[in-house]
Amino acid sequence: MKNLYIDFDGVILDTITPVYNLAKKLNLDVKTQTKEIGLLYSKIDWETLIEESEELSDSIKSIKELRESKKFNISILTHINSLKEAKAKIEFINNLFEDLTIIPVPKSVSKTKMTQTKDAILVDDYSGNLREWEKEGGIGVKFSKNEIDEHFKTINKLNQIMELF
Ligand SMILES: [Mg+2]
Structure with a gap:
C-alpha cells in the first residue's frame, strides 16, 4: 500500500473562499497583508467556518x-x-x-x-x-x-x- x-x-x-470574503469585509489584502491574514486565521471560529465551507x-x-x-x-x-x-x-x-x-x-x-x-x-x-x-x-x-x-x-x-x- x-x-x-x-x-x-x-x-x-x-475554506479559502469564506476566509477571503471575511478579509475583504475587513479591507485586508490577502496578497500583501500576510501577517494580518495569519492573525485572522488564528482568530476565526473554525467550527462555523467549516460549516460554511x-x-x-x-x-x-x-x-x-x-x-x-x-x-x-x-x-x-x-x-x-x-x-x-x-x-x-x-x-x-x-x-x-x-x-x-x-x-x-x-x-x-x-x-x-x-x-x-x-x-x-x-x-x-x-x-x-x-x-x-x-x-x-x-x-x-x-x-x-x-x-x-x-x-x-x-x-x-x-x-x-x-x-x-
Ligand atoms: Mg490547501
Missing part, C-alpha cells in the same frame, strides 16, 4: 472510494494556525470517517517535517508544498479545479488518484 497524504483546505473543503468535487465520497480500494494508506495532512483550527478539523474528519489519521501541521512548519515523505503521495492545491515534498523524495499531485499544472500531475477530483497509481 502506498502512503497517501491529502491536504484539507482547498482539496477537501473550500463547500465540499470540493465530492471529496468525501472520493476519500471513501480511495479507502475501499485498499491501495492506499491515507492520512489527512493539514496546516493549522491555531489549536482551535486543529480541533475543528479533527472533529470534522472523525465525524465522517472511521479511524482515519489526521495530522495537523503548524503553519510555520513544512509538511515534509511531520511524516515520512519517501515515495509517499501528497495531494495539495498549493504548489509550494508539492515542491518541498518532491525535494524530500515524495510524489506531488496538484489538486486544481480548473488548471493543469505543468510541473505536477494534476487532478480535479480525489478519486482520480486511483487511475494515476
Whole structure:
C-alpha cells in the first residue's frame, strides 16, 4: 500500500473562499497583508467556518472510494494556525470517517517535517508544498479545479488518484 497524504483546505473543503470574503469585509489584502491574514486565521471560529465551507468535487465520497480500494494508506495532512483550527478539523474528519489519521501541521512548519515523505503521495492545491515534498523524495499531485499544472500531475477530483497509481 502506498502512503497517501491529502491536504484539507482547498482539496477537501473550500475554506479559502469564506476566509477571503471575511478579509475583504475587513479591507485586508490577502496578497500583501500576510501577517494580518495569519492573525485572522488564528482568530476565526473554525467550527462555523467549516460549516460554511463547500465540499470540493465530492471529496468525501472520493476519500471513501480511495479507502475501499485498499491501495492506499491515507492520512489527512493539514496546516493549522491555531489549536482551535486543529480541533475543528479533527472533529470534522472523525465525524465522517472511521479511524482515519489526521495530522495537523503548524503553519510555520513544512509538511515534509511531520511524516515520512519517501515515495509517499501528497495531494495539495498549493504548489509550494508539492515542491518541498518532491525535494524530500515524495510524489506531488496538484489538486486544481480548473488548471493543469505543468510541473505536477494534476487532478480535479480525489478519486482520480486511483487511475494515476
Ligand atoms: Mg490547501
